[in-house]
Amino acid sequence: MNTNKNPFFDKKPNVYLSDILEILKIKKKIKKKIKINNISDLINSSKNDISFFNSLKYFELLKKSNAKYVITSQKYNKIVSKYCKTIVVNHVLKSVALICKVFYPNSLDDAVDLNVSNPLQKNFKKVKFGINVLIGKNVKIGINSIIGHNTIIESNVRIGSNCIIGNNILIKNSIIGNNVRILDGAIIGKKGFGFLPDRKKNLRYPHIGIVVIKDNVEIGCNNTIDRGSISNTIIGKNTFLDNQVHIAHNVNIGENCVITGQVGFAGSSSIGSNVLVGGQAGISGHLKVGNNVQIGGGSGVIKNIPDNTKVMGYPAKDIRRFLKENK
Amino acid sequence: MNTNKNPFFDKKPNVYLSDILEILKIKKKIKKKIKINNISDLINSSKNDISFFNSLKYFELLKKSNAKYVITSQKYNKIVSKYCKTIVVNHVLKSVALICKVFYPNSLDDAVDLNVSNPLQKNFKKVKFGINVLIGKNVKIGINSIIGHNTIIESNVRIGSNCIIGNNILIKNSIIGNNVRILDGAIIGKKGFGFLPDRKKNLRYPHIGIVVIKDNVEIGCNNTIDRGSISNTIIGKNTFLDNQVHIAHNVNIGENCVITGQVGFAGSSSIGSNVLVGGQAGISGHLKVGNNVQIGGGSGVIKNIPDNTKVMGYPAKDIRRFLKENK
Amino acid sequence: MNTNKNPFFDKKPNVYLSDILEILKIKKKIKKKIKINNISDLINSSKNDISFFNSLKYFELLKKSNAKYVITSQKYNKIVSKYCKTIVVNHVLKSVALICKVFYPNSLDDAVDLNVSNPLQKNFKKVKFGINVLIGKNVKIGINSIIGHNTIIESNVRIGSNCIIGNNILIKNSIIGNNVRILDGAIIGKKGFGFLPDRKKNLRYPHIGIVVIKDNVEIGCNNTIDRGSISNTIIGKNTFLDNQVHIAHNVNIGENCVITGQVGFAGSSSIGSNVLVGGQAGISGHLKVGNNVQIGGGSGVIKNIPDNTKVMGYPAKDIRRFLKENK
Numbered sequence: 001m002n003t004n005k006n007p008f009f010d011k012k013p014n015v016y017l018s019d020i021l022e023i024l025k026i027k028k029k030i031k032k033k034i035k036i037n038n039i040s041d042l043i044n045s046s047k048n049d050i051s052f053f054n055s056l057k058y059f060e061l062l063k064k065s066n067a068k069y070v071i072t073s074q075k076y077n078k079i080v081s082k083y084c085k086t087i088v089v090n091h092v093l094k095s096v097a098l099i100c101k102v103f104y105p106n107s108l109d110d111a112v113d114l115n116v117s118n119p120l121q122k123n124f125k126k127v128k129f130g131i132n133v134l135i136g137k138n139v140k141i142g143i144n145s146i147i148g149h150n151t152i153i154e155s156n157v158r159i160g161s162n163c164i165i166g167n168n169i170l171i172k173n174s175i176i177g178n179n180v181r182i183l184d185g186a187i188i189g190k191k192g193f194g195f196l197p198d199r200k201k202n203l204r205y206p207h208i209g210i211v212v213i214k215d216n217v218e219i220g221c222n223n224t225i226d227r228g229s230i231s232n233t234i235i236g237k238n239t240f241l242d243n244q245v246h247i248a249h250n251v252n253i254g255e256n257c258v259i260t261g262q263v264g265f266a267g268s269s270s271i272g273s274n275v276l277v278g279g280q281a282g283i284s285g286h287l288k289v290g291n292n293v294q295i296g297g298g299s300g301v302i303k304n305i306p307d308n309t310k311v312m313g314y315p316a317k318d319i320r321r322f323l324k325e326n327k
Numbered sequence: 328m329n330t331n332k333n334p335f336f337d338k339k340p341n342v343y344l345s346d347i348l349e350i351l352k353i354k355k356k357i358k359k360k361i362k363i364n365n366i367s368d369l370i371n372s373s374k375n376d377i378s379f380f381n382s383l384k385y386f387e388l389l390k391k392s393n394a395k396y397v398i399t400s401q402k403y404n405k406i407v408s409k410y411c412k413t414i415v416v417n418h419v420l421k422s423v424a425l426i427c428k429v430f431y432p433n434s435l436d437d438a439v440d441l442n443v444s445n446p447l448q449k450n451f452k453k454v455k456f457g458i459n460v461l462i463g464k465n466v467k468i469g470i471n472s473i474i475g476h477n478t479i480i481e482s483n484v485r486i487g488s489n490c491i492i493g494n495n496i497l498i499k500n501s502i503i504g505n506n507v508r509i510l511d512g513a514i515i516g517k518k519g520f521g522f523l524p525d526r527k528k529n530l531r532y533p534h535i536g537i538v539v540i541k542d543n544v545e546i547g548c549n550n551t552i553d554r555g556s557i558s559n560t561i562i563g564k565n566t567f568l569d570n571q572v573h574i575a576h577n578v579n580i581g582e583n584c585v586i587t588g589q590v591g592f593a594g595s596s597s598i599g600s601n602v603l604v605g606g607q608a609g610i611s612g613h614l615k616v617g618n619n620v621q622i623g624g625g626s627g628v629i630k631n632i633p634d635n636t637k638v639m640g641y642p643a644k645d646i647r648r649f650l651k652e653n654k
Numbered sequence: 655m656n657t658n659k660n661p662f663f664d665k666k667p668n669v670y671l672s673d674i675l676e677i678l679k680i681k682k683k684i685k686k687k688i689k690i691n692n693i694s695d696l697i698n699s700s701k702n703d704i705s706f707f708n709s710l711k712y713f714e715l716l717k718k719s720n721a722k723y724v725i726t727s728q729k730y731n732k733i734v735s736k737y738c739k740t741i742v743v744n745h746v747l748k749s750v751a752l753i754c755k756v757f758y759p760n761s762l763d764d765a766v767d768l769n770v771s772n773p774l775q776k777n778f779k780k781v782k783f784g785i786n787v788l789i790g791k792n793v794k795i796g797i798n799s800i801i802g803h804n805t806i807i808e809s810n811v812r813i814g815s816n817c818i819i820g821n822n823i824l825i826k827n828s829i830i831g832n833n834v835r836i837l838d839g840a841i842i843g844k845k846g847f848g849f850l851p852d853r854k855k856n857l858r859y860p861h862i863g864i865v866v867i868k869d870n871v872e873i874g875c876n877n878t879i880d881r882g883s884i885s886n887t888i889i890g891k892n893t894f895l896d897n898q899v900h901i902a903h904n905v906n907i908g909e910n911c912v913i914t915g916q917v918g919f920a921g922s923s924s925i926g927s928n929v930l931v932g933g934q935a936g937i938s939g940h941l942k943v944g945n946n947v948q949i950g951g952g953s954g955v956i957k958n959i960p961d962n963t964k965v966m967g968y969p970a971k972d973i974r975r976f977l978k979e980n981k
Binding site: 112187195246266282315 | 802
């Protein structure tokens, strides 16, 4: 999704560089009124956007980014300033949170959508609804889809055709493809577990990303799939998830993956296609798992995993080594 | 349950051997019209049923089976044909899925039961209902049972007497005994996580089994207990399950077991009686855990466990060895 | 909470020592009618209460206890009788369960609260309610709080001001502070997984404790937080919990803790302040985790952890040792 056209969060229309510098308490004279269009991650930035850089992991994205301004720390200033104009701050994520709040004042809390109501059948052609279904404003649902009892679909969510959405489900801030199955009790699109800890009162991190679920996906019972903070959370085509799976913010899962019960993905990890993950395995945050990878049940993955690899163990290692060591 | 009288899925009445061979693309002339009554697992098959064999693990069941025809692969043809007539295919499970679909055309998807409605008190003698309870057609509930708010009980489910079924629960395709407690948020009887992976669109595996919950069982909050594919998922008498437990399809748990929080059982495992499982332990699929076994918290069980054994570790091993190695 | 004024369970007013001895089948002549006010844990006992002692772990609490009578086994009789009058029994917990049932006859089962109904706005000043919210008798909710759709708040629960309680939530037997967020699908305050196993029919352990959630706490989606048996379950100020976390009865978590996804705490453990727990970690029961502790993702904690320590592994050990051993 191009977050410049984010349907889920109202963006403040006129934000200027001078506003941003003021919020960050940076004293610097700006001659012209420079309008900043949006805050975005490096890869999705348009040319009048502001973005941020706080780890060398994202150097390749930096090189390709269209962002005009990039918030970074003194440590990376030299590198970043080769590609974009920099705004140097002490605490990158805290600064991003503050600026997000300027663009999207309603992105910090997961307020309940009080605009939902029982759907009018005439507005949803060839869609079947259960009892006590609650639908927000401007929701789109494709033909031949079914929405189960007590399910809540918040404003602006889009669901494709031929989908079966079960009972007692909550969907917010999400765009869902065709032929998708979402099983009972799943919670899709709530804000991620992101905040800047403080001993008095933690500062919540804004979540203006969404959840994108591609065609033919199956999401299991009682799954929790959090939306992204600045980027999106994405589940690729034809991927199947079993029950009680947890997917944190900004995770990107490829196509044709099989994720079995009680697996957890920490934030911002990227998983390839044709990946099999055994039950109760955990994948740490900010990792890259390649294509055709198999992760044994109960594994704890704390390093990147290259393509075509089978791993198992805690921490996860080559499966032959794990089995040999544990005869 | 004798699946010949499955109350949850409408069975097509007249299926002939020639129909089955045609679906499996086996060219073979059949002289007589041979009627096939049902598809079933080896142990529950009646004499006019078709069954299947794809692992030597099930050899003992094969010897006792009443099935007339058994689908198998070339590899096992010689063994199986000593006991039954064989139908040799390239892909046993895919063939079973195709034939199941013939007998039970509605067993592939977990469609929402749109026949539910608020119960009429006169139809349920001495049963107390909360608010917004939804009950399907032909549901039976014993006296002195309570059904909590927002709970959905789909068509044909049977619940015994003196049960407390909490709030926000979904029960489908299940037969539940007396004095059973099901705590809030549990999801019982949805189809298992079974499918034949395909890079274009996964082929869902039919689930015509049910969930059987015996007397005095307690099922914890937010548990997910999937129904069986061809066999049933069974929770034995007086067994107690804590919160967030996941039980996959075809799992059979004995009597007087104690399963603590966040434990997961993969498909088709068989657990004895008087088994204690510590929190977050995982049991792989198709295993046999004996009676009086104790499995330490966090363990990953990947082998069969004999009776009267205490194990711990990942992979699970004798608990004395585990503790010695981890001093 | 002083359980002498437990708002959630009706206490039988006149219980005498002779009643208690009769139930425990102890034959002993009592001259005077000695009234017992309540059953309580050692630390919360008032001078006319009965308490219990069954492990040397609680010796420090025994020394400070105001309890008049303490139920214990022969093994500890000599120690306990230095501080209080003892009642010696064969099975301490079974005896406590029996006596609890005398004081609190309704504390064994989690019966559905059939007193809930849609709230009258005039009774809740400046509180916003979603659709199909069910509120019990004598519930108090502070100003500017929001209660989401389909959420159930049982009788006598107290919620502070400026709280956001999401959708499909169940709260019972709980006292919740100000500025608390409870995310969708959470189940707070149900009885813990406590019972005395019996091969015929397990004896449920009474749960007369409550859940106390302090100011600024965030509870994640689909969390399960059980109330205490005799003591309370407590989540300290400014602590944040991610999705699918399970907290068993009597757990006490300090302030400013960060508990990530799918973590589980077994019963009666005490966690300090400023503790970070990585995803899927498990903490065994009756442990003491100090302040400023960091527990790596996937760890299994089976020993006490001192202040200012970083641990990882299964079983958890010093993180440097874990990483060195797992290069």
